[in-house]
Amino acid sequence: MTNYTYDLRNAEWDGTPIDHWEPSKWKQWKSKHSASDADVKIEREYLRIKHAVQQANAALSLDRVKIKLKLTSAKTIGLQGTFPCRPGDVGKNGSPSKQYTISCGFYANDVGVKTAIVKARELDLLLITKQFQWTPELLGKQAQKIALIDDETPKKIISELIQEYEREFWKNHEKNRQGISTWETHYLRHLKKLPQDVPMSLEALEIALEKTNPNTSSRFFLVWQLKKFCDFCDINGLKIINAYATPKPHPSFRKVPLDEEVIQGFSKIGMPLSAYTSKEKFTQPEQWQWVYGMLATYGLRPHELFAIDIPAFLDSANSFHLITLNPSLTDGTKTGERSCGVPPLYPHWVELFDLKNVKLPHNAGTLSNKTAKLHIRFRNTDIGFRPYDLRHAYAIRGHRLKVPIKTMADYMGHSVQEHTKTYQRWMNEEANLEIYREVVIHRQGTTKEALKARISELEAENIALKAENATIKGLLVQHQLGELLS
Structure with a gap:
């Protein structure tokens, strides 16, 4: 049995699409399937009904009937003609009439063709005698949806x-x-x-x-x-x-902080603000700094702060300071659980930011409200970048440390495609130059030092070989002299 998603109008044979095939030759249609394939039978039946519709329209034209049959889909037949405008509709240039295709629920089979012919003649007679009216049957679904059909029905706001x-x-x-x-x-x-x-x-x-x-x-x-x-x-x-309508604008420039700026921001996020007051406990400086440090060290999405498995993070066996996320704490994370623990790319930041001394905010409110307060704090302290920029900095940091892209994508909880498309494009000129210094220049310098050491080894080896060669020549001369004397 054919799949219900199969669209026979995409079928073709010998380079000819099915809708360009002459319907009268429906028996010759082969398509790319075998003759026994159910899809071929459906395609031939479609062509056969299409041919029957053409014959019916030719007969209606001979009788001067202006309403015609139209195969509106592979399974349905509609009626096409010029009718008085529907309620609320206006024809071209203000004309009171307009061409419509009416769906009356006729199936694309022999019975449907015969029934559609009868209905076409009936509607044509109503038009000739000026008795045609738009009934719910002719309007179809619009009879329930268009409020203008019944002025007495109150419109929904x-x-x-x-x-x-x-x-x-x-x-x-x-x-x-x-x-x-x-x-x-x-x-x-x-x-x-x-x-x-x-x-x-x-x-x-x-x-x-x-x-x-x-x-x-x-x-x-x-x-x-x-x-x-x-x-x-x-x-x-x-x-x-x-x-x-407007075209989709290019992404705005994103300020990705350097490591020095991240460390400076840690102190700045905890500074008191005279112009910013709140009764929320979440405004305590130590809490702001702990949240900031976690974002900077682990590259988390802001809402993922509240999904951290704190007991696992503080476990003494967690020697690599990995964090794991528990989606149940936030009713799901953006991309589900990560396939691995998230490591700090700079392990010394765990101690620098005192992250093992957990100060996770426990303020009330929805998850969206909690993360919104974090964005507001970044803005009010004028750090110079946003919470999500720390995540981008984490991605670039991994690139500088030559962590494989697939591994970084796993750490950050997204696909490799998303990692390369979204995160690496924020590398500004300064970040790219820093990567060039660390990866290319450093590697080149290391290579030069290795070459110099190797050259020194070869030179010493060459001197030893020359000395050994001179010794062998001396022994050979002595041996030849001994033979002559004897």
Whole structure:
């Protein structure tokens, strides 16, 4: 039995796609499958019905019937013709009529063809006698979705539509921390720009789009989300959305701190701020510094701080100071558990930052709120970079230390492709120059020293061989003289 995802319209034989094949020659269709293959039978049946539709349309034309049959898919037949505009629709140049393809649920088989012919003649008669009306049967799914069909039905406001949209979202997403973050960050964040207490309209779309600036990531992702939301609401807003569309902007420049700057930031993150006050215990300097040190030493994502297995980290048997993550503490991490413990690339930083003296914040609030406070602290102390920049610095540090890319990707909890695409592109000129000094110049210097030592060894060996050769020559001369005297 053929797979339900099989699309027979992609079939071809001898370089000819199936939709370019003459339907009347359907018996000659072979495709690239064997004659007994079920897919070939389906392809031939598709061509046979397509030929039957052509014959039916030719007969309708002879009878001057203006409604025609159309094979709308491999399994369905629709009716195509010019009808009065649907409620809320307008024809070209303001015309009261427009061409539509109506789906009446006719299957693509012999019975479906015959039934479609009868319906085509019926609709044509209604048009001729000016008795045609758009019924729920002809409107199909739009009968339930387009509010303009029934003016007495109150329109749902945007906030209600967003709630329905969210329910649809959870049908295909797991409701865990990652799923909630996806909904709030990639969906709700953009939909909140729409006015919430009015029905969905083109004006509402424009209000949301005007809240973003051109050529920004905010505008780009808002456009992307509004297209999906309009499709869900069955609202045709493509024209106005595309008018505000902007290409995806290039990533902004990221400041990746050098090791010296990381060490300086450790002191700075714990400094008291007169302009920044909070009742949260999370604002204690020692807690800020411990969190900062863990991010810098292990290259963690900010939210992963709260997934650290503290007992395992403090275990006396953990001589390499590895950390492991327990996703259950945060209802899942971004990419699940790492396949290995995460090591400090600079083991001496564990002592420098006093990381074994754990001061993990235990403030209340959601995980998003906890990580948000960390971002705010970085900004208010004017360190010069963001929490995630310490993760990028960790990646570059591994490259300088010549840790294999696959190993670094495992340490950081992502794929090799993600590692090379996202992290190494942030290497600025200074970081690249530092890597060049450490990897190339250092290696070259080591090679020169080795060559000099080898040359000295060879020279000494050459002198020894020359001395040995002179000794052998002397013995040979003495031997020859002895033979002459005898």
